[in-house]
Amino acid sequence: MSFDLSVFSNKNIILAVTGGIAAYKSAILVRRLKDYGFNVRVVMTHGAQAFITPLTFQALSGNPVHTELLDPEAEAGMGHIELARWADLVLVAPASCDTIAKFAAGLADDLLSTLYLATKAPVWVAPAMNQQMWAAKPTQRNLNTLVEDGVHVIMPEAGSQACGDVGLGRMPEPEDLAEQVKNYFHQAQRAIAEKFGLLAGKRVVITAGPTREAIDPVRYISNHSTGKMGFAIAAACYSAGAKVTLLAGPVSLDTPNGVRRINVSSAIKMLDESMHQLEEGCDVFIATAAVADYRVAEVAEHKIKKAGDELNVSLVKNPDIVATIAQQSKRPFMVGFAAETRNVEEYAAGKLIAKKLDMIACNDVSRADIGFASDQNAMTVFFAEQYQMEKRDLEKASKQEIAQQLVEAIHDALNHKIEPV
Numbered sequence: 001m002s003f004d005l006s007v008f009s010n011k012n013i014i015l016a017v018t019g020g021i022a023a024y025k026s027a028i029l030v031r032r033l034k035d036y037g038f039n040v041r042v043v044m045t046h047g048a049q050a051f052i053t054p055l056t057f058q059a060l061s062g063n064p065v066h067t068e069l070l071d072p073e074a075e076a077g078m079g080h081i082e083l084a085r086w087a088d089l090v091l092v093a094p095a096s097c098d099t100i101a102k103f104a105a106g107l108a109d110d111l112l113s114t115l116y117l118a119t120k121a122p123v124w125v126a127p128a129m130n131q132q133m134w135a136a137k138p139t140q141r142n143l144n145t146l147v148e149d150g151v152h153v154i155m156p157e158a159g160s161q162a163c164g165d166v167g168l169g170r171m172p173e174p175e176d177l178a179e180q181v182k183n184y185f186h187q188a189q190r191a192i193a194e195k196f197g198l199l200a201g202k203r204v205v206i207t208a209g210p211t212r213e214a215i216d217p218v219r220y221i222s223n224h225s226t227g228k229m230g231f232a233i234a235a236a237c238y239s240a241g242a243k244v245t246l247l248a249g250p251v252s253l254d255t256p257n258g259v260r261r262i263n264v265s266s267a268i269k270m271l272d273e274s275m276h277q278l279e280e281g282c283d284v285f286i287a288t289a290a291v292a293d294y295r296v297a298e299v300a301e302h303k304i305k306k307a308g309d310e311l312n313v314s315l316v317k318n319p320d321i322v323a324t325i326a327q328q329s330k331r332p333f334m335v336g337f338a339a340e341t342r343n344v345e346e347y348a349a350g351k352l353i354a355k356k357l358d359m360i361a362c363n364d365v366s367r368a369d370i371g372f373a374s375d376q377n378a379m380t381v382f383f384a385e386q387y388q389m390e391k392r393d394l395e396k397a398s399k400q401e402i403a404q405q406l407v408e409a410i411h412d413a414l415n416h417k418i419e420p421v
């Protein structure tokens, strides 16, 4: 089974512009699609270039514009077949009578018509033309053929036209078109989520439990983390359709069903394994582990013998796992946790920014009824500014229920990325 839920920042749209007066609106359309986070490549017919320059689209899309079919240089770059495969959606806006006729006839005498035949991606056309040309029998016949061939035709709007006529044939506004594209991917995403789970197809790596920093072969420094929250999240992610790897510090918990568990001990080992997981591919990294901030500078080779009234152990700082992962160029969606005893929300929001996280869940471990060893938890979730999402209070509930709500928050944030800024 192959499907991809990361529909937003990595969906590829080919915007094909043909020779119609509405071509100027397509410049705004590129902007709106980019605002939603789509990757946009523009294909232009020769006709389109009489109305607007490729340079405009190159600057707006941030990608070279594709205009030629029989050009060795263009083919050596991203050729027509590669372009056809790259697309998740081909949107022809404006679609001229001429291009619609070519599609209906199955011609392949320029880049766009060839691309149309070569792509497996859904093709949408937004016809824009004089009202008489719209009503013309050949145009209607060709449009019917396109519908039969599975093309989605976006109805033109009625109104006054550039030529002075009044009637059907205006291209919908770029904002409307961009929203329709966004909604299409949202719906596709929702359908997959309903069928396969909120995190279907995602690879999730979770760190959990404490770390153990050796002093000598028999003693160590550690903390009270039990790993319960991380294990509950691992189970919830697996139930939501994700492939889950759990990097567990020393805890006495059973491995959740379906979850791949890798036991680690020290912070250094946890970081090494996290980096290894990143190389193997990771969409979401959830750092619930209570990683020791410091480790012993020099671990004694043999058991330290009791001697004198004092024993001084020198500590050095451990690497910050979550911040290290967040700095990588191919970083996953980063979820951090903050366990604080005072100014909980303030510290958590600061940590979100300082460590460049996408989301942080914080709880007040000074409360006896929630936190470390408790089976219950209550949290506040913050999202990075770019998501423009309100903070969420997760009311006191079992760690399983909290984990489920966190999965929903991650899913929502992953999808929210395409909301306009």
Ligand SMILES: Cc1cc2nc3c(=O)[nH]c(=O)nc-3n(C[C@H](O)[C@H](O)[C@H](O)COP(=O)(O)O)c2cc1C
Pocket (backbone or CB within 6 Å): 017, 018, 019, 020, 021, 022, 045, 046, 047, 048, 095, 096, 097, 098, 099, 100, 128, 129, 130, 133
């Ligand atoms: C000023 C002007 C405006 C035009 N506007 C449109 C239009 O809005 N819609 C359309 O289908 N054709 C329009 N045409 C005709 C197309 O440009 C022409 O059919 C061309 O061959 C389209 O080529 P293409 O589909 O390869 O881009 C217009 C032509 C001119 C000269």
